Amino acid sequence: MITKAAEFPATLNELADFAKALSHPARTQILKTVAKRGECVCGEIVDVMPLAQSTVSQHLKDLKGIGLIKGETEGKTSCYCIDWKAMKRFKSLASQFFEEMEKFEKSNCC
Numbered sequence: 696m697i698t699k700a701a702e703f704p705a706t707l708n709e710l711a712d713f714a715k716a717l718s719h720p721a722r723t724q725i726l727k728t729v730a731k732r733g734e735c736v737c738g739e740i741v742d743v744m745p746l747a748q749s750t751v752s753q754h755l756k757d758l759k760g761i762g763l764i765k766g767e768t769e770g771k772t773s774c775y776c777i778d779w780k781a782m783k784r785f786k787s788l789a790s791q792f793f794e795e796m797e798k799f800e801k802s803n804c805c
Contacts, residue, residue: 710792713785716761721746722754726777729764734776 700708717723721744728743729735737755741748755775758764762781767774 706788706791710785710788712761713763713788716758716763719754721750722758725751725754725758726763729775730777734774737773737775740775 700711717726724744725740728740732739737748737752740755741751744751746754755764755766755773759766759775762778763785764775765778766776
């Protein structure tokens with residue numbers, strides 16, 4: 696399926712994809728939890744979240760899909776850790792975006 700997003704620069708699409716992944720407070724809390732612990736089994740994340748296991752699993756799938764976390768499955772156990780290379784990429788794209796936006800800052804607005 697071709698969308699209008701393909702009409703925009705790849706870096707803007709990449710930034711938007713990262714931002715979308717962090718647009719839910721559960722996903723941002725999951726990232727903080729995994730970062731703090733170094734690595735987590737899905738059940739450990741569920742224990743600190745006010746969400747059902749299936750909901751946490753879906754959020755983990757979303758974060759893994761964009762590449763912000765890595766996960767390995769052994770049997771019924773899934774272990775997750777932060778992909779720091781992807782996190783640094785997101786930080787770089789966001790910094791570049793905000794630096795560019797600041798160039799257009801004006802003191803007067805509506």
